[in-house]
Amino acid sequence: MADTYHEVVVEGPTAMVKGFIAGYLVGRGLASGEIMFAGEQDIVGESLGERFSEWVGLHHYTHLIVPDRLFPELKRDFGKIEETLRLSIAKERLIKSASFAFRYRCYNRGHAEQLEELVQNIPEGIILTGYEVKERVDPTAEKVELYSPTHPYESTAHGTLHGDVRGIVAFHEKCEQHDLMDIERIAVHYVDGDD
Amino acid sequence: MGEELSLIWTLPFAGMLLSIGFGPLFAPHFWHHHFGKISFGWAALLAVPFVMVYGYEAVVDIVHIYALDYVPFVILVGSLFVVSGGILISGTLVGRPITNTLIILVGTALASWIGTTGASMLLIRPLLRANESRRYKIHTIVFFIFLVSNIGGALTPLGDPPLFLGFLHKVPFFWTLTNLFSPLLVASATLLVMYFAIDTFWYRKEPAEAKMAPRDPKPLRIAGKQNFILLGAILGGVLLSGYWKPTHIDLDYGALEVHDGELVILDPVEHHDEEHHGGEAEEHHGEGNTADHEFQAKDESGKPHGETKAEPTKNQDAEGEAETELSGMQVASVIPAQPLDSATAELELHGVEVPIQNIARDLILVTAAILSLLLTSKELRQANGFTWFPINEVAILFAGIFMTIVPALEILAAGKNGALAPLIANVQTPANYFWVTGVLSSFLDNAPTYLTFFNTALGRFYPGMSEGSAVPLLISEHNDFLLGIAMGAVFMGANTYIGNAPNFMVKSIAEEAGIKMPDFFSYIGKYSLPLLVPIFVLMTFLFLM
Numbered sequence: 001m002a003d004t005y006h007e008v009v010v011e012g013p014t015a016m017v018k019g020f021i022a023g024y025l026v027g028r029g030l031a032s033g034e035i036m037f038a039g040e041q042d043i044v045g046e047s048l049g050e051r052f053s054e055w056v057g058l059h060h061y062t063h064l065i066v067p068d069r070l071f072p073e074l075k076r077d078f079g080k081i082e083e084t085l086r087l088s089i090a091k092e093r094l095i096k097s098a099s100f101a102f103r104y105r106c107y108n109r110g111h112a113e114q115l116e117e118l119v120q121n122i123p124e125g126i127i128l129t130g131y132e133v134k135e136r137v138d139p140t141a142e143k144v145e146l147y148s149p150t151h152p153y154e155s156t157a158h159g160t161l162h163g164d165v166r167g168i169v170a171f172h173e174k175c176e177q178h179d180l181m182d183i184e185r186i187a188v189h190y191v192d193g194d195d
Numbered sequence: 196m197g198e199e200l201s202l203i204w205t206l207p208f209a210g211m212l213l214s215i216g217f218g219p220l221f222a223p224h225f226w227h228h229h230f231g232k233i234s235f236g237w238a239a240l241l242a243v244p245f246v247m248v249y250g251y252e253a254v255v256d257i258v259h260i261y262a263l264d265y266v267p268f269v270i271l272v273g274s275l276f277v278v279s280g281g282i283l284i285s286g287t288l289v290g291r292p293i294t295n296t297l298i299i300l301v302g303t304a305l306a307s308w309i310g311t312t313g314a315s316m317l318l319i320r321p322l323l324r325a326n327e328s329r330r331y332k333i334h335t336i337v338f339f340i341f342l343v344s345n346i347g348g349a350l351t352p353l354g355d356p357p358l359f360l361g362f363l364h365k366v367p368f369f370w371t372l373t374n375l376f377s378p379l380l381v382a383s384a385t386l387l388v389m390y391f392a393i394d395t396f397w398y399r400k401e402p403a404e405a406k407m408a409p410r411d412p413k414p415l416r417i418a419g420k421q422n423f424i425l426l427g428a429i430l431g432g433v434l435l436s437g438y439w440k441p442t443h444i445d446l447d448y449g450a451l452e453v454h455d456g457e458l459v460i461l462d463p464v465e466h467h468d469e470e471h472h473g474g475e476a477e478e479h480h481g482e483g484n485t486a487d488h489e490f491q492a493k494d495e496s497g498k499p500h501g502e503t504k505a506e507p508t509k510n511q512d513a514e515g516e517a518e519t520e521l522s523g524m525q526v527a528s529v530i531p532a533q534p535l536d537s538a539t540a541e542l543e544l545h546g547v548e549v550p551i552q553n554i555a556r557d558l559i560l561v562t563a564a565i566l567s568l569l570l571t572s573k574e575l576r577q578a579n580g581f582t583w584f585p586i587n588e589v590a591i592l593f594a595g596i597f598m599t600i601v602p603a604l605e606i607l608a609a610g611k612n613g614a615l616a617p618l619i620a621n622v623q624t625p626a627n628y629f630w631v632t633g634v635l636s637s638f639l640d641n642a643p644t645y646l647t648f649f650n651t652a653l654g655r656f657y658p659g660m661s662e663g664s665a666v667p668l669l670i671s672e673h674n675d676f677l678l679g680i681a682m683g684a685v686f687m688g689a690n691t692y693i694g695n696a697p698n699f700m701v702k703s704i705a706e707e708a709g710i711k712m713p714d715f716f717s718y719i720g721k722y723s724l725p726l727l728v729p730i731f732v733l734m735t736f737l738f739l740m
Contacts, residue, residue, distance in 0.1 A: 106706075106709065107703075107706045107707045108707050108708070108709060111709050136224075138224065138227070140227070140228065141227065142582045142584040142585075144316060144580045144581070144582060144584065144585055144700055144704070145227070145584055145585060145588065145699070145700060145703065146312065146585040146588050146589065146696035146697065146699065146700050147215060147219065147230065147585075147588040147589070147592050147696055147699070148218070148219055148223075148226050148227040148230045148588055149219055149223065149227075149699045149700060149702070149703040150219075150223045150224055150226075150227040150703075151703065151706065151707060179330065179709065179710070179711050180709060180711050
């Protein structure tokens with residue numbers, strides 16, 4: 001069964017947060033990716049207000065994605081180091097799911113098939129919605145054109161992939177490997193419904 | 196006429212250039228299917244009222260530009276395309292930074308001799324194959340466009356269409372080599388070093404599998420080598436037209452000959468008879484007339500020296516009878532006071548004189564193309580992706596460009612007395628010419644842009660003077676202006692996808708190979724502005740200030 005996740009917004013210097021989390025995971029014998037940093041995983045994190053606040057140097061925020069099973073202890077431990085490291089949890093929310101939108105455009109039937117296969121063969125726990133493919137074949141298009149270039153074949157598609165945070169992050173990484181895939185940042189959806 | 200024409204006559208030209216620039220960008224499918232009709236529409240929009248208002252004068256102008264610019268232009272572009280399309284590079288190349296840099300260097304060096312389109316077509320597929328397993332390769336295609344599809348074509352009139360138009364308008368063949376060599380060297384060396392550094396950076400980031408040597412490498416081979424000889428013939432043909440000034444033309448119906456610095460038109464019948472029947476020539480003197488056969492002599496300024504049928508010469512008596520005998524042949528007419536080295540023979544076509552050497556050049560080029568088609572296998576051409584479509588595109592679109600450019604050239608030739616006087620007044624220095632020609636060449640086709648500013652310079656310095664006289668003066672007195680125009684047209688075509696014809700072709704072929712090329716604005720923002728523009732600024736200071 002997929003984990004549920006919390007988004008934990010930590011106030012304090014990012015380097016300090018990273019150091020603390022690295023030590024925390026090693027100390028508990030956990031894998032380094034168990035707690036994810038939203039920024040590193042291309043997850044939409046900071047709000048506009050937070051970005052402005054950081055920009056003017058008022059506050060520093062780091063968004064962590066923490067599995068539910070680790071969250072209670074992490075929250076407790078942050079309480080313990082608040083005084084010494086000056087790191088504190090500013091906000092935490094339970095995540096329901098994550099998603100990202102994608103689109104692609106290619107001019108070769110072979111590439112179109114590869115891309116279609118990629119988004120159709122999604123792992124369990126991920127759902128594809130709004131997938132639309134448009135193909136355009138122009139028999140008058142030539143292999144070499146100087147002034148009126150057009151492609152003999154063109155495939156465009158777009159859609160959105162939804163699922164649990166871990167699965168979406170992994171699949172986002174996979175899509176990123178494909179040159180022709182345009183992917184947006186991962187959005188997280190909260191249990192309380194306020195995205 | 197140029198002094199009378201208002202700017203409204205240049206609108207079809209502007210429309211034509213904007214259609215070519217932005218049609219493929221914003222409506223590629225529509226443009227692909229209808230560019231011929233659009234080109235014809237702009238041409239007709241100009242031609243119909245132009246001929247109605249200016250009558251025969253307009254017809255002569257149109258015939259002039261078609262005979263002296265359009266036909267040779269299409270023949271050169273077409274023959275280079277056919278011949279270079281018969282050369283195929285096959286084998287395994289591995290896309291390491293040094294290999295890629297060498298491919299681009301070879302393409303840059305070749306572009307001046309086989310044209311930027313030919314060099315791009317020849318090398319883009321080997322480059323793509325070499326980089327098939329590479330993840331980071333967009334920059335490679337962009338630098339290929341910069342150097343092979345544009346800057347590399349600067350050294351000869353064969354390299355880039357604007358330079359060939361300059362050649363057709365009496366800029367000497369080797370002017371480009373002597374004047375553009377240093378700018379080319381600075382631009383290409385800087386870009387190649389830059390490319391090598393960037394590609395090395397990205398190569399280090401490539402996953403291990405992208406760096407692995409291919410399992411079954413095939414030796415590098417060049418097929419269709421006979422086409423190199425034909426490329427030599429094309430070069431020879433173009434050189435011939437630049438340096439051969441025929442002063443003696445034998446035809447079935449007559450002959451021209453130079454005696455003591457004078458062009459002598461021999462009686463055609465006598466000449467014919469003299470060759471075949473010796474002394475019987477006397478009986479026919481005075482019957483044939485070379486002028487009736489559309490031959491006349493002309494100086495380099497384009498002005499006829501004498502109408503052979505009407506004007507008595509020093510060798511004719513008062514009754515107009517030609518009686519002088521030279522070398523045993525009957526003289527029909529003698530054109531006096533014509534220096535030996537400037538007398539040329541031409542074919543007249545509706546008031547437009549086409550030099551014999553140009554006809555010879557075009558025949559050589561067409562023959563080279565035909566031989567290439569006969570001597571190269573169809574399979575080889577198929578592997579190169581060769582089709583006739585690009586030649587059709589050039590023929591159709593340039594028919595429109597050359598039709599609509601006529602009033603603009605007339606206005607510019609009138610200099611400060613024409614409707615484009617503000618342009619002439621405001622574009623003042625060689626650096627101005629470089630940047631204005633360059634920026635416009637980035638967004639409009641560079642060949643007509645070159646021709647426009649070439650005429651702007653001529654109109655500015657030598658208004659009303661014929662090209663034959665004005666161009667040598669421009670080169671001797673204001674060479675930097677021509678340099679600025681040529682550099683702008685050739686180098687800045689690389690600034691956008693629409694700056695030069697091969698740019699879009701390379702983009703299109705790369706996209707079909709699965710490379711996600713930057714869109715129009717990203718290409719400018721990410722590559723042209725940061726990489727090319729600083730080089731152009733440097734070149735302004737080095738060569739034009």
